Amino acid sequence: MAKPALAGLSPFNVTSLTLGLAFLYLPIVVLVIYSFNASRLVTVWGGWSLRWYFEFFNDAAMLSAAAMSLRVGAVSATAATILGTLAAVALTRGESFRGRTLFSGMLYAPLVMPEVITGLSLLLLFVAVDAERGFWTVTIAHTTLTMCFVAVVVQSRLGSLDRSLEEAAMDLGCDPLRAFVSVTLPLILPSIAAGWMLAFALSLDDLVIASFTTGPGSTTLPIRIYSEVRLGVKPEINAICTLIIGLIATVIIAASLASKLSSRQGESAAPL
Template identity: 65%
Template sequence: MKTSRLDPVVLTIGFAFLYIPILLLVIFSFNASKLVTVWGGFSTHWYVQMWQNQGLMDAAWITIRVALLSATIATVLGTLAALALTRFTRFPGRMLFSGMIYAPIVMPEVITGLSMLLLFVSMNIDRGFWTVMIAHTTFTMCYAAIVVQSRLVTFDRSLEEAALDLGCPPVKTFFKITLPLILPAVIAGWMLAFTLSLDDLVIANFNTGPGATTLPIKIYSQVRLGVTPEINAACTILIAFVTVGVVIASLMTKRAEVQRQRDERAAMAQ
């Protein structure tokens, strides 16, 4: 298939449009000047100031706690949902169940956040840390389910059947055979859920309450009063966290694919 000479130009412009603003933000986070648009020399002063900003640090700690808890619960539930969809192809309500699992992917975050808010209000639940955690678990679970399901679709079930034939109980078979083989996909799903929770603003903003301000909400509220070099430093660290999470998730997914190909070759050799 022939490619046009215009394709690299369009691709370059697209990537520049996306990543040059992020690169400028990272560069100006090392700016010695108080003016974020005027370069005053290289300095890490604002990173020191950021660590001494108790409001930012509290928001960051809340964000990490929410991300850790919601990603873990979302991965467990997403793995169970993926097992149900791949192992039980026919059961009453399967289409509805599948649609409910994948709905948060195509649903705007505003709708998800508002619907969760109405749920908590109708149940007379005070908004705070736990409501943000539940909301993040709800919308990240579908991503973990997709990653794990993609591995289970190509999973060689003859290994499980052999263990069951030898008298291994189903639960023990899952933990001894199935889980170790799909573990890279499970970890990749967890990393993806963690990353999505870490940088979410819209859903958290709908469901947060007193004492549960996450880092994205804190940054957004301060930016409305004017961008400061401390915000640039905090955003740079957040970008680094998200980048590391995405890279690790990609590597885990690639490793899972390589392992799947090895399993297929081993099965064919037998």
């Protein structure tokens, strides 16, 4: 018989957990509920309505910003996944190459560096090379930010795999590249997918770095929402944020499921 999830926890721990979850998620629940508010006043409940969702889908500026965020997220996540996977392979398979410590430190730096510093340094770089700020500068900036997250996810899966599988494939006539593509790549594919979805979610959510690297005609949705909120919270903002929460939650759940699948495959392929 399965034990309850909270079995063994003291009343203090249960209370602390409940208060912590309420602190994190109660504001989100209130925002989602008020996105269906029929009243024009954000703090006054006027009944259930889908009015503000229709307002959003009729707002050309918001739709343009949402489309820009989706494009930037898809392109930057794809580029970050490719580069992050290659970096993870280099760190996992090249234990003794010179400069490995420096390379890993530079790769993981965006994980701990404040986004303000990252955004400002990228802005100075684009100004120095006289690059016109727009879609591609934001995409490059988000690729820089999210690549390290992909590398961490993929590297953890690569480290749990048994390299003798590739060696067996090479004994059967495969060259190293073909052995990697035929044997290792299918095993780490769920972690690569999880890395892509995590990179996409981080790109879609970013405000600070995008505000430094964007230009005219390339406003992302977080920047647009921030500019609207500064003039006062409109009920339409609640609807937009609810849609973003739903999209991000879907991406995170899919990434978590893919990561668990990759972990199970890695355990089955690990040496006994």
